Amino acid sequence: MNNKRLDASLDVGLxxxxxxxxxxxxxxxxxxxxxxxxxxxxxxICIPDQWEGIHDDETLAKALPKIVExxxxxxxxxxxxxxxxxxxxxxxxxxxxPEMPVTGGGETTVAMALRYSSRVGVIGITDRPPRAxxxxxxxxxxxxxxxxxxxSTLDLLTDEGKRGVLECARRIKEAxxxxxxxxxxxxxxxxxxxxxxRETGLxxxxxxxxxxAFAYHELIRKKYRxxxx
Amino acid sequence: MNNKRLDASLDVGLxxxxxxxxxxxxxxxxxxxxxxxxxxxxxxICIPDQWEGIHDDETLAKALPKIVExxxxxxxxxxxxxxxxxxxxxxxxxxxxPEMPVTGGGETTVAMALRYSSRVGVIGITDRPPRAxxxxxxxxxxxxxxxxxxxSTLDLLTDEGKRGVLECARRIKEAxxxxxxxxxxxxxxxxxxxxxxRETGLxxxxxxxxxxAFAYHELIRKKYRxxxx
Numbered sequence: 340m341n342n343k344r345l346d347a348s349l350d351v352g353l354x355x356x357x358x359x360x361x362x363x364x365x366x367x368x369x370x371x372x373x374x375x376x377x378x379x380x381x382x383x384i385c386i387p388d389q390w391e392g393i394h395d396d397e398t399l400a401k402a403l404p405k406i407v408e409x410x411x412x413x414x415x416x417x418x419x420x421x422x423x424x425x426x427x428x429x430x431x432x433x434x435x436x437p438e439m440p441v442t443g444g445g446e447t448t449v450a451m452a453l454r455y456s457s458r459v460g461v462i463g464i465t466d467r468p469p470r471a472x473x474x475x476x477x478x479x480x481x482x483x484x485x486x487x488x489x490x491s492t493l494d495l496l497t498d499e500g501k502r503g504v505l506e507c508a509r510r511i512k513e514a515x516x517x518x519x520x521x522x523x524x525x526x527x528x529x530x531x532x533x534x535x536x537r538e539t540g541l542x543x544x545x546x547x548x549x550x551x552a553f554a555y556h557e558l559i560r561k562k563y564r565x566x567x568x
Numbered sequence: 569m570n571n572k573r574l575d576a577s578l579d580v581g582l583x584x585x586x587x588x589x590x591x592x593x594x595x596x597x598x599x600x601x602x603x604x605x606x607x608x609x610x611x612x613i614c615i616p617d618q619w620e621g622i623h624d625d626e627t628l629a630k631a632l633p634k635i636v637e638x639x640x641x642x643x644x645x646x647x648x649x650x651x652x653x654x655x656x657x658x659x660x661x662x663x664x665x666p667e668m669p670v671t672g673g674g675e676t677t678v679a680m681a682l683r684y685s686s687r688v689g690v691i692g693i694t695d696r697p698p699r700a701x702x703x704x705x706x707x708x709x710x711x712x713x714x715x716x717x718x719x720s721t722l723d724l725l726t727d728e729g730k731r732g733v734l735e736c737a738r739r740i741k742e743a744x745x746x747x748x749x750x751x752x753x754x755x756x757x758x759x760x761x762x763x764x765x766r767e768t769g770l771x772x773x774x775x776x777x778x779x780x781a782f783a784y785h786e787l788i789r790k791k792y793r794x795x796x797x
Contacts, residue, residue, distance in 0.1 A: 517666065543789070548789070551788075553781070
């Protein structure tokens, strides 16, 4: 007999794809998840030498092997999150570590957004929506808005970046979309989802909050697996 | 100023598509959600004259207008769950009540299952998988197993029904699937997901637990919308 039912917890290894020497900054997504989802312990690391994160094919290709290596370092965790809307290397980690639950910010955001509406507006920093937005919401992306003057997740941290996000949100509202899916975890870092909701009245899906919902589901699954209730 | 950040809660209206005069039985799914997801208050009702639930086209057609009517009675709730793996009338409710978040047991289960593997095994009671399993996991359902001798959700409540579920699970394991998605909320009612996990070693997605994860996400979304944090 055990009492895991009562003290259920889940150890998550979270991989940031934006390099920083500031561990408090690296921990931002993990903190957001722990503030909102009880019982989840997040340890965060960032991959090295990726000072502008992932924002095009070149920065993506460079990042993939580094993300897989980071995941291998989290082999003792209950779950791995690749905290990026492009879900980089998520498929590769699933292949290499088949017992390890792993997901990313893109596919979880899309899964959430489609529960609100089949007319999805997407706000991102890249020329095209990240892969999961294209493949998992095929035919349901009514509008994609790239934020003006923003080319990497760092630009989102400026006032101009925030204004750019709100301009995109207004255009999505005017186009008659039923939900806004954010397509860069930098928008989670600046915590702008609530503000967009109040400005537009539309539900907004934040990638890090979406990742957390799937982690919380995994915590409950672990609890049932261990107790037989 | 308000303090909703601290006492966040979400009022959910849950619609059962299996008629019962026993409110404790009607409340089973809601209890399961409230036991696992803090801050969620569920009020459950069942639609009338649907004594065998929904298990074919005829019982589905009969149920649809009754589900929409039940949803209209929940207009004051924060969210509506149609607690059935066929997601009956979910699209219709979205159309009629565009401001109301609504989802069902099927599309939430599929969304969860695809985060574990793209080789999904499905266990159900109908001749074909429910709609969301076909449309949202296209090409990723590696095996569908209909439970022997089980034709409606009521048959699942018997010992033979439970044995049948475990036989399906073993065949799915042998076929090399990476995850098991349950396709009838009757399997949530009998609480068999944990047992299947221990028997097969595969992750199992329970429809009512999956619904709850999306409701919990909605609770957090509501909190951010109201507080601006």
